[in-house]
Amino acid sequence: MKKRVVLGMSGGVDSSVAAIELLEAGYDVMGVFMRNWDSTLNQDVLGNPDRDAPICSQERDYQDALQVCEHLGIPLHRVDFIEEYWRDVFTYFLREYEAGRTPNPDIMCNKYIKFAAFARHVEQFAPDYIAMGHYARVAHKPEVMLLRGADDNKDQTYFLSQLTQVQLEKVLFPIGHMQKADVRKKADAAGLPTADKKDSTGICFIGEREFSAFLDNYLPAKPGPIITLEGETIGRHTGLMHYTIGQRKGLGIGGLDGYGPEPWFVIGKSLPDNTLTVGQGFHHPQLYADMCRLEAVNVIGLDIQLDGLVCTAKVRYRQQDIPVRVSVQEGVVVVHFNRPVRAVTPGQSCVLYDQERCLGGGIIQAVYRHGNRLPY
Structure with missing residues (x-):
């Protein structure tokens, strides 16, 4: 009997090719499209380029996902997580901005929606695995580990750093071993309607917005x-x-x-x-830090001991790895950079790595230079 996989279908090329990879691997595949934002209900007026469009971007994405699933012969279900997204992701997003910080909603979206609310919802289908079109990999044995995607430029483990081993133990990332260019080629060869579709950008599940105006809707x-x-x-x-x-x-x-x-x-x-x-000046001294304190720290593995850990880190997406040393001071995790790092920003995540393995990370709470807290 085939093992069943429920795949999050976004209407983009990555999840489309993930479906092909799963079918080719012999799985029984079912797609689920998540709708997490309602512009009318959420008073998303200012800064919204789709405000006067006859069809919103999420509905276009759903139609694209439906076309792909029909093309591949797999079923597609649709679910709304509008309330959960507002409660667990968007209120956090607004609270952080109100506190003068710069949050990363994609990380919380993965933690609370894609790998929590979604996982709970699809239990009704009794899947062996859930899958997403992220550029990342999971090793399931001898223990669950989150690994970087093969495409260095697209690796998304930074955004997955708040996930736990329990969340990852039944997760597949079907395109994690692929390069983005090869994903596009495979979509084109399969005749998928999403082969040339532009990658999604902007706020997770909300999309492109004129950001300052968008915030003015709520703060x-x-x-x-x-x-x-x-x-x-x-x-x-x-x-x-x-x-x-x-x-x-x-x-x-x-x-x-x-x-x-x-x-x-x-x-x-x-x-x-x-x-x-x-x-x-781009290199103004006050833009450089040699240490940061973290909160909401998550480690992906019982074998990871943070105090005294020597590894590498990223303090923003697509940044080159920084060699660091980690200490725990009175219960607080502190990351020491081996060289000054520019624009380490409270509210963003500091994510830790041991070569290919993502060890987890935390939210940057305070930033220091020569022992003095910077006024961020």
């Missing part, structure tokens, strides 16, 4: 002064939530008298007095 903007390290006011910001550490674009302060030609970057944020601090 009141509080304009305030833009200041230098010396305390001089040189401009006005539109609300701290619209800016992140290391940002250059959108500051509106170029060509100031008395200052050199170097561009300005965000180098600090102060929520209590609502000030945005800027400095000139």
Whole structure:
């Protein structure tokens, strides 16, 4: 009897080819499309490019997924996780921005929706495995380990770093061994309608938005002064939530008298007095840190001992690995970089690696340079 796999179908090329890979491996495949956002219900008006479109992007994705499943001869079910997404992902997203941090909703989307709500929902189909079209791999024996995808440029383990071994023990990533170019070629050879479809970007399950305007739907903007390290006011910001550490674009302060030609970057944020601090130069010293403290730390393996661990880390997606040493100080996980690292941002994730293996990670809570906390 064939083993059954329930595959998350997004309507994109990756999950489409994942379906082919599973069929070729001899599995009984069933697709499930998740709808997690309702623009009308969620008052998604400002910054929404599909506001006046006759059909929303999620409905287009569903139709694409349906065409692929019909082409391959597999069933497709549809489920709404709108309430769960709002409660477990979007409220977190808003809370972090309100606190002056820069969150990564994709990580929480994987933790609470794709590998939790989805997994619970499909239990009714009695699957042997669930599968997703992520660029990652799972080793199931001798113990469950999360491994990088074969395509270094597309590897998505950074976004999967909050998953547990229990969540991963019955997960398959059918395209994790493939290069993106080969995924496209396979889709084209199979005549899939998604072969040339553009990769999805933007916020997980929401899509492309004009970001500042989108946030204004949910959080009141509080304009305030833009200041230098010396305390001089040189401009006005539109609300701290619209800016992140290391940002250059959108500051509106170029060509100031008395200052050199170097561009300005965000180098600090102060929520209590609502000030945005800027400095000139991509390599401004205040943009560099040698240590960060983590919260909400997750390790993927009982064998992993964090205190004294020497490994590598990423503090943002697609960043080159940074050699680090990990310590645990009074119960708090601290990551020490072997060289100064630019724009380590509170709210983002610091993800740990041992060569191919993703060890887990945590949310950056505070950032330091030479023992002094940076005003992020």
